[in-house]
Amino acid sequence: MRILLADDHDLLRDTLAAFLQEKGGAYVATAGTLDEALQCAKGEALFDLLILDYNMPGMSGLAGLQKALDAKVAGGVAIVSGSAPSSVAQEAIKNGAIGFLPKTMSANSLLNAVRFMVAGETYFPVSLIAAEAEAHPLSLLLTGREKDVLNGLCRGLSNKEVALELDLQEVTIKLHVRSLCKKMEAKNRTHAAMMAKEQGLF
Amino acid sequence: MRILLADDHDLLRDTLAAFLQEKGGAYVATAGTLDEALQCAKGEALFDLLILDYNMPGMSGLAGLQKALDAKVAGGVAIVSGSAPSSVAQEAIKNGAIGFLPKTMSANSLLNAVRFMVAGETYFPVSLIAAEAEAHPLSLLLTGREKDVLNGLCRGLSNKEVALELDLQEVTIKLHVRSLCKKMEAKNRTHAAMMAKEQGLF
DNA sequence: GGGCAACCTATACCTTTGGATAGTTTTTAT
DNA sequence: ATAAAAACTATCCAAAGGTATAGGTTGCCC
Numbered sequence A, B: 001m002r003i004l005l006a007d008d009h010d011l012l013r014d015t016l017a018a019f020l021q022e023k024g025g026a027y028v029a030t031a032g033t034l035d036e037a038l039q040c041a042k043g044e045a046l047f048d049l050l051i052l053d054y055n056m057p058g059m060s061g062l063a064g065l066q067k068a069l070d071a072k073v074a075g076g077v078a079i080v081s082g083s084a085p086s087s088v089a090q091e092a093i094k095n096g097a098i099g100f101l102p103k104t105m106s107a108n109s110l111l112n113a114v115r116f117m118v119a120g121e122t123y124f125p126v127s128l129i130a131a132e133a134e135a136h137p138l139s140l141l142l143t144g145r146e147k148d149v150l151n152g153l154c155r156g157l158s159n160k161e162v163a164l165e166l167d168l169q170e171v172t173i174k175l176h177v178r179s180l181c182k183k184m185e186a187k188n189r190t191h192a193a194m195m196a197k198e199q200g201l202f
Numbered sequence C: 001g002g003g004c005a006a007c008c009t010a011t012a013c014c015t016t017t018g019g020a021t022a023g024t025t026t027t028t029a030t
Numbered sequence D: 001a002t003a004a005a006a007a008c009t010a011t012c013c014a015a016a017g018g019t020a021t022a023g024g025t026t027g028c029c030c
Helices: A010-022 A034-042 A063-071 A086-094 A107-118 A126-135 A137-141 A144-154 A159-166 A170-184 A189-198 B010-022 B034-042 B063-071 B086-094 B107-118 B126-135 B137-141 B144-154 B159-166 B170-184 B189-198
Strands: A002-006 A027-031 A049-053 A077-081 A099-102 B002-006 B027-031 B049-053 B077-081 B099-102
Touching: A002 A010, A002 A034, A010 A027, A010 A107, A010 B010, A010 B107, A027 A034, A034 A049, A034 A063, A049 A063, A049 A107, A063 A077, A077 A086, A086 A099, A099 A107, A107 B010, A144 A159, A144 A170, A144 A189, A159 A170, A170 A189, A189 B189, B002 B010, B002 B034, B010 B027, B010 B107, B027 B034, B034 B049, B034 B063, B049 B063, B049 B107, B063 B077, B077 B086, B086 B099, B099 B107, B144 B159, B144 B170, B144 B189, B159 B170, B170 B189
Parallel strands: A002 A027, A002 A049, A049 A077, A077 A099, B002 B027, B002 B049, B049 B077, B077 B099
Antiparallel strands: none
16 A cells, blocks of 8 residues: 655654554655645655645645645545534545545544555545534524525624625525524624634534 | 553544554553543553643543643643644643643654653743744734733623623723724624634634 | 415614724833 | 833714514425
8 A cells, every 4th residue: 555644733644654554554655735745746656545634734625635636646535634524524525535534533443444445445434424413503403594694794794795795685684693693592693603613614 | 651641533542652652662541531531540550641632522621631630640741732822832831731732743753742741841842932923913913902802702792791891891892892803904893703713812 | 275484575773883083091111 | 211002981973783573475395
């Protein structure tokens, strides 16, 4: 197995690389940024797997994933993240990643997942599928429109601006703000926005 | 060296434990929560060092640190975190921790830091002191009072409530809100609160 | 077709914020 | 000692937000 591991957390990168080498018998190259990873791969033979940290210099969300896929430096690209919501995991798979690795998984599970992916399969953690339902109670609590409005609040927009964006009347936005605040038990728009942010929504 | 490592990220915990064992020749016990760690230490001889993840079930900020210190299960307690602002690191040291380990440090550096702490010294990463200046521009940009007020905004409080809490007049709060919004280039209180949250302040 | 929930609009009223201007006191730095 | 920055208070006005009440449309399930 030839693996290229890119993560800006040196500690995790070093220890994980050592683990994959010793317990997995893999050859592991490492990088601290996306560009460094792509650069490092140039002089090398094709890697079996490229593991990218979702939060890393150069990634800027899933744009970095696309960049890595275009560079064709590995048989497949997997995203690893400790904090990204499951929606990101799904998007990653949709955009061509062959796996998503939450940092909460055990080292042995990860090794198994890596072997699975190197064998040509796509790995998606069951934990995220199960968590999906209750991960963001807000997703279930709020109606579609309310989530649209809440999104606006999270960007600090005024009711008028949200109305313009959604092509609605300002009064309607007020209505939605009120009802979403009630549902979330928030004191006001600011409170609601903070709660949404805390829950990783948007 | 006898080390007790508590982190809910199984992946980091496993790999780091293996690293400290193999490269550092340490005996390492591990736990996934604070309570588990304290429990696990009961049947054991005194540890040289207890490493606690700042974001971990049971920690609830630095309250968990105090709990661990009171339990006297190790010669010293160190906090490890990947995201906590440097203010937390400073508070941790003030509250009795003998070290703060950012997850961005390399595995070898960490091993050195661990040895340093086991030898009875207190470790504080230079990177945080250097980064302090630009890590949270807000910390320098805003005055003390403005940060107090911003804190209130982040909890969704009204000007009146903040005034009550800080024992000031409502007009004064308005003044601070306006000036902090200007400095942060935020459109309004909600926007300012979101920006603060995004930068990990509070 | 009736019932229901989400969604949209409207009117009216009051509260909260935002913004400007002005002045005092305290703290900090040179 | 003096200047500068931070902090607090005050008034005034306009804009935005929060609350209540009422009614209309659409789409869906039974």
